[in-house]
Amino acid sequence: MTREHNLDPRTKLVIVLCLSTLGIAVNNLALLSAIALLSYVAASLFRANLKRTFRKIKSLIYMLLFIALVQSIFTRGEPLLSAGGFAILTVNGVERALQFILRMAIVIFSATIIGTSSSRSIIQGLVQWKLPYDIAFMAALGIRFLPMLREEIRDSLVAIQLRGIDIKNIPIKERISLYSYLFNPLLVGTLLKAERLSIAMEMRGFRAYDKRTSYLVLKFTKLDYLIMFFSIAITAVFLIISYM
């Protein structure tokens, strides 16, 4: 366990909030690069598993690169690369594409910081920040059910192939109707699971009362205050430089 892992999850949320605010508010390419680098350093300091994250979102990264390419082609401005008088790439377009990629990198790096805390402690942090318990509990359940949903999607894909359907080589019309069939067990399964869970919880005396006691109580340390102060201060400095 590193010292960074022992930080209060609310401190991590503040860091992520600062980084993502900067990612949205700043337009200058050099500043955005610096923020992306800062997010990477922060994620590394928190020992976030960046390799695993990139492996998981590989297809999303390809999609982001494709969007960036489309954006760079369809943005008008001073031509950078042209063929027969038609501008294929413009300076503005490339700049926009780079901004988009850097912003996404900032979002991904900061999201990995959150991942270094357990969902339980993040929810507890939100509750202690006076987020209504119902909403915090719903978010906690959502996080808990996500891996199960992923597993169910995988199982459905296996089961439908075992029914003799070649999902990669069917015409587009049939493919659309196939997706509706794949969606069906997920929807029904989720509703049934939610119903069973709510019955089981009520049977064990669970109610969404406003006043609750919790076994897990989070406490800020001096280090938390210090890191939050510096995060907000750095964010303010970046914003001032950016809008000067």
Add this chain to the structure above:
Amino acid sequence: MHYIEIRDVDFEYEKGKSVFQNLSLNIDKNETIALMGPNGSGKTTLGKLMAGILKPTKGQVNVFSRDTRDIPLHEIGLRIGYLFQNPEKQFFANTVYDELGFVMKIKGYDEEYIKEKVEEKLEFFQLKGLVNHSPFLLSQGEKQRLAIAAVLMNEPEYLILDEPTTGLDKKRKDMLLNLLFMLKNQGIGMTIISHDRRFVERICSRFIYISRGEIQYDERA
């Protein structure tokens, strides 16, 4: 050549946590096999390896003389029917009728032909009164029957049934047994993964018992 050949197979879900080591087994098409063993012994994993759902970490699983690593799952699905432990896992449609017919519909079969095939299965599996019911809201016995009927729509030559008697009372078990006998008489081979010794003893001719990932005995009746 055997129908399913498991050759020196190692399998692990997580690195370092081996389920099988050096497992070998041959299965012929006309056999009715009982795969038994305690919870966590690897019965379902072995069934999934046989159906090509899981691929071995080491060694080879050959189905109809081809390595399962090289056969797309849908090709195996056309010849081997796999019944999941939880039949709900293989339901996709909103009604019993659609559940039986949607695969043929996606494959572009004629509506009349689909109707004929679906009605044949509804009759055979005593599901006629449930055509417009949601598969997800049927009783356990009805779900099992529908799942088997759906698997049989492809007319497979071999079946792998994972715990088909779970949640069935004696009457329903007898019904299932009669059905399996009918399929056996039609020349369909099967592997039944089960805890229910009395059930499998009535239909199976070969009994494989596995424990901790090893075959403890493999006997023919």
